[in-house]
Amino acid sequence: MRAEIESGGKLMRRRNLKVALVNTVLAAIILGLYFALSLSHRAQPASVSGFPIYHGNNRQCVAIECAVTWDAAALDEILAVLEERGVRITFAVSGEWVERSPAMLKKIAAQGHEIATMGYAPSKDGGMDFVLKDIQKSLDCIESVLGAEAAPTVYYCGSRASGVSNRAAGRLGLTTVLCTLDLVCTKGSAEDIFKRTEGNTNGGDILLAEPTAAFSKALPYILDYISGKGLTTGSVSGTIYD
Secondary structure, three states, X not given: OHHHHHHHHHXXXXXXHHHHHHHHHHHHHHHHHHHHHHHHHHHOOOOOOOOOEOEOOOOOEEEEEEEEOOOOOOHHHHHHHHHHHOOOOEEEEOHHHHHHOHHHHHHHHHOOOEEEEOOOOOOOOOOHHHHHHHHHHHHHHHHHHHXXXXXXXXXXXXXXXXXXXXXXXXXXXXXXXXXOEEOOOOOOOHHHHHHHHOOOOOOOEEEEEOOOXXXXXXXXXXXXXXXXXXXXXXXXXXXXXX
């Protein structure tokens, strides 16, 4: 009887040891996966795979994404405000606009702003083949003016079907973005545009703007409001990455 008890005790201790070893190995695996995923998350845009980005990881920064394809008469005024404040944002340009305004594109880039693409003809949409060719054409337009070293990494898909746009952009190595808040700069006064910002802007947000006269007048107040919240204003890339 005593021998059986001792034998049973040894078996129990061995079983407990095996369980402890298994638990230790599992804990190590889980810990390793946690750190791997954490590092991966920090290196990747704040998006759910397969969908455009609406919001960034950097909660200390608010991005302004200025879509430039028409009604761009106030660009000089906007650039002057940004230069005076030392702020660098993102200008998402269409290939059509680049062909019409290469000198202005050079000026935007020379001031250190991020250049993104909206595609060549953003008012048009289609299937995968159309969108691929359209985005590539816009990239070629930008490269012809700024050189290959200024190739965009961000694609603002606008009103296009986001699923097709995201897949097409991915094939070209671009990150697809939309926005957290559209300031609707083609409607209303500077005060109206500022009110859309006030109370609706937080760290990590991407604000969509257009280079209208009303936006150029609202911009200083928007920048003051963002800094008053203890946040900085920057580019899309500076906001969607940690």
